[in-house]
Amino acid sequence: MQATTVSISRATRRLVARVSLDVYAGELVGLIGPNGAGKSTLLAALAGVDQDIHGTIELDGQHLHTFSAYERALKISWVEQQGAIHWPVTVERLVMLGRIPHLPAWGRVSDQDREAVENALRVCDCNALRQRRVTTLSGGERARVLLARALVAEPELLCADEPIATLDLGHQLQTMQLLRDFARNERAAIVVLHDLSLAARYCDRLYLMHEGTMAASGEVASVLTAQNLAAVYGVSVISGCETVPWVVPVERLRR
Incomplete structure (x- = not known):
């Protein structure tokens, strides 16, 4: 995917x-x-959910706005930040709904x-939840189920907004490894993250945003500098990479 000079406004x-930005396979x-x-x-714009933009977004060399909803669903999966689920269907049924782009017109489900x-249920650790009603799930359980629904579509590009925000420590690590494994399979993923240590450990490249603009981008080490983080977050940090990369905020520099 390639996004070029994208601007988005609401009212004034x-x-x-x-x-x-660019996102490459792998x-x-x-x-x-x-x-x-x-x-x-x-x-949301990169996922094609919000098309009220200026600039261009291309996937496989084709402008994203020219894709039909069906074509886009085959290529891009979207996991929103706080996905609301209002229907009391089972987890298994909800995840199956992610296969809709692959189903024939008559909707018959195949062995595939x-x-x-x-x-998807297995890799997202949702097997034990499969017969639960989705409306009874905790926030972390719901996040794992929504990721399973996105992965089951087998997209080229996965766009996930804070997919680990509500997860416990073990599931955070599991999910980040899952996202990296997904990308390594000749696909790509772009995720919004707040945990800079996990971003440093698992991501290939980072884009650092500040007040609607791109403050820094590139390899992890070149983005997560003390200078960049002080300018954008207003904090001093310590960081290291003895066995895995880590970033720890120390002090707030501005009030």
Whole structure:
């Protein structure tokens, strides 16, 4: 995917200003920055959910706005930040709904569809939840189920907005490894993250946003510098990479 000088406004407020980025097959790309930086707004545009933009977004060399909803669903999966689920269907049924783009017009489920659902439930650690009503799930359980629904579509590009925000420590690590494994399979993923240590450990490249603009981008080490983080987050940090990369905020520099 390639986004070029993308700007997004609501009423008179500019939320994203002339942002450009690339996401290549085989990459897990992290979109980081403080609250209100424009990360979720930009990600929704990259996923094709929000098409009211200026600039261009291309997937496989084709303008994203020229894709039909069906074509887009085959290529891109979207996991929103706080996905609301209002229907009391089972987890297994909800995940199966992610296969809709692959189903024939008469909607008959194939063995391949069932296998895809089984795999998604397994890798997202949702097997024990499969007969639960989704309306009874905790926030973390719901996040894992929504990720399973996105993965079962077998997209080229996965766009996930804070997929680990409500997860416990074990499931955070599991999910980040899952996202990296997904990308390594000749696919790509772009995720909004707030945990800079996990972003440093698992992402191939990072885009650091600040007030709707791109403050820094590139390899992890070149983005997560003390200078960049002080300028964008207003904090001093310590960081290291003895066995795995880590970033720890130490002091707030501005009030």
